[in-house]
Amino acid sequence: MDVRDIATLGPDERRAIFERDSGVGDASEVAAEVVGRVRSEGDVALRDYAREFDDVEVGNLDVTDAAERAYEELDDEMREHVEHAATNVRAFHEAQLPEDWREEFSPGRELGRRFRPIERVGAYVPGGAAAYPSSALMTVLPAKVAGVPHVAVCTPPAEELNPVTLAALHVAGADAVYQVGGAQAVAALAYGTETVSAVKKVVGPGNRFVTAAKAAVRGDVAIDFLAGPSEVAVLADSSADADLVAAELVAQAEHDPNASVVAATDDAALAEAIAEACDRQAGEREREETIREALEGDASGVFRGRSMPEAVLFVEEYAAEHVAIHAENDEELLDRITNAGSVFLGPETPVAAGDYASGTNHVLPTNGGPRVTGGLSVDTFVRSTTVQRLSHEALGDLRETVTALARAEGLEAHAESVEKRFSGE
Numbered sequence: 001m002d003v004r005d006i007a008t009l010g011p012d013e014r015r016a017i018f019e020r021d022s023g024v025g026d027a028s029e030v031a032a033e034v035v036g037r038v039r040s041e042g043d044v045a046l047r048d049y050a051r052e053f054d055d056v057e058v059g060n061l062d063v064t065d066a067a068e069r070a071y072e073e074l075d076d077e078m079r080e081h082v083e084h085a086a087t088n089v090r091a092f093h094e095a096q097l098p099e100d101w102r103e104e105f106s107p108g109r110e111l112g113r114r115f116r117p118i119e120r121v122g123a124y125v126p127g128g129a130a131a132y133p134s135s136a137l138m139t140v141l142p143a144k145v146a147g148v149p150h151v152a153v154c155t156p157p158a159e160e161l162n163p164v165t166l167a168a169l170h171v172a173g174a175d176a177v178y179q180v181g182g183a184q185a186v187a188a189l190a191y192g193t194e195t196v197s198a199v200k201k202v203v204g205p206g207n208r209f210v211t212a213a214k215a216a217v218r219g220d221v222a223i224d225f226l227a228g229p230s231e232v233a234v235l236a237d238s239s240a241d242a243d244l245v246a247a248e249l250v251a252q253a254e255h256d257p258n259a260s261v262v263a264a265t266d267d268a269a270l271a272e273a274i275a276e277a278c279d280r281q282a283g284e285r286e287r288e289e290t291i292r293e294a295l296e297g298d299a300s301g302v303f304r305g306r307s308m309p310e311a312v313l314f315v316e317e318y319a320a321e322h323v324a325i326h327a328e329n330d331e332e333l334l335d336r337i338t339n340a341g342s343v344f345l346g347p348e349t350p351v352a353a354g355d356y357a358s359g360t361n362h363v364l365p366t367n368g369g370p371r372v373t374g375g376l377s378v379d380t381f382v383r384s385t386t387v388q389r390l391s392h393e394a395l396g397d398l399r400e401t402v403t404a405l406a407r408a409e410g411l412e413a414h415a416e417s418v419e420k421r422f423s424g425e
């Protein structure tokens with residue numbers, strides 16, 4: 001793995017690092033074609049793509065009933081782990097539930113907000129290189145906590161669907177489950193087919209094809225954000241343990257050859273040790289090839305700053321999905337990090353804890369998305385509506401301001417709609 005000096009990065013290198021797209025751009029042509037075919041051919045296209053991309057001859061696309069069966073047949077120990085993770089994720093999301101409110105801001109001028117769930121949501125649960133029961137919990141549970149009545153899930157087809165994913169979907173309360181993967185799943189949820197009914201919002205993580213498809217349907221259906229190949233940035237000072245920092249990089253690299261993983265530090269010896277530990281740990285893992293490809297990516301590497309502030313700025317500009325801070329003054333450094341999907345403080349807080357079971361959501365923005373948005377939460381699944389009531393006197397207080405501004409905009413009917421309330425006075 002490369003060790004590079006932050007100060008000497010050229011403009012092309014900086015672009016490749018900070019404007020990375022994790023292969024999503026290259027996948028957009030294929031994704032657009034897939035989306036178009038699903039729109040015009042429906043289930044036929046879903047079955048063809050299952051054959052082509054997943055090497056599966058799909059009979060029934062709707063596998064909703066299999067989820068409950070899988071839950072009942074799951075061994076007790078695994079069922080307990082799924083329930084444990086679900087309990088923690090549910091509790092963290094219940095704490096986010098917004099409450100309706102209305103307040104009198106001045107006599108007779110009541111203003112408020114109310115929150116209502118979106119009616120139909122579609123969640124993508126990945127399942128290509130690995131199965132993702134954890135993503136089943138992370139997508140469906142917050143929607144159900146928010147009160148979404150219908151949550152439909154698509155997950156890639158297989159000769160035998162992963163039983164833990166199916167059981168997790170049952171625990172989380174999915175209302176419909178379809179075995180459809182990739183860009184075709186996003187299209188099916190967005191536009192509907194004979195079997196899959198269309199939803200109002202599509203959420204969830206996935207590889208570059210899934211992510212490119214979400215970008216393609218975004219104008220026609222709401223989406224959460226782009227949650228593509230995983231990313232981590234570890235900010236480390238000289239107190240950090242190189243082996244633990246490397247473990248964070250290797251873990252997220254394990255997801256996808258398009259994953260982007262970096263460490264930034266002011267300690268030259270630590271930088272070398274992290275790079276060496278990454279190479280060594282990669283060789284110990286079953287998915288060595290995937291990990292090595294991710295570690296060698298243009299937006300991956302160990303970055304050496306001349307000072308900690310320079311390393312902090314690098315991590316801030318990188319805007320990673322996950323930021324881990326392994327440093328003595330981690331709370332102070334946290335204050336300087338704003339561009340991060342989720343932050344993990346201290347050497348005892350591995351990203352994997354949040355990936356599975358600490359309770360926070362692991363569906364997080366990638367490709368610089370943390371500069372403008374956070375991860376999946378209850379907010380993703382509710383819309384807010386403002387509500388107001390004015391007394392005649394309160395409207396009187398606003399009368400001159402509203403009519404003057406309306407006339408300044410040339411909107412006389414607006415002004416008159418207010419004046420009418422005072423015509424008899």
Ligand SMILES: NC(=O)c1ccc[n+]([C@@H]2O[C@H](COP(=O)([O-])OP(=O)(O)OC[C@H]3O[C@@H](n4cnc5c(N)ncnc54)[C@H](O)[C@@H]3O)[C@@H](O)[C@H]2O)c1
Nearest residue numbers: 126127128129181182205206207227229230255256363364
């Ligand atoms: N950002 C997040 O919040 C987050 C969370 C969890 C997982 N992830 C990411 O999800 C991804 C999971 O990826 P995965 O591949 O294992 O599963 P996946 O379900 O995302 O993708 C598998 C599907 O991709 C399609 N596909 C594969 N090759 C294709 C090709 N050449 N052309 C067209 N379509 C093709 C197939 O239809 C297949 O069903 C990883 O990148 C992981 O990092 C991200």
Ligand SMILES: N[C@H](CO)Cc1c[nH]c[nH+]1
Nearest residue numbers: 132134135230231355362
């Ligand atoms: N790290 C992933 C988000 O980028 C989430 C995940 C699921 N399973 C393991 N990890």
Ligand SMILES: [Zn+2]
Nearest residue numbers: 230251252355
């Ligand atoms: Zn992970």
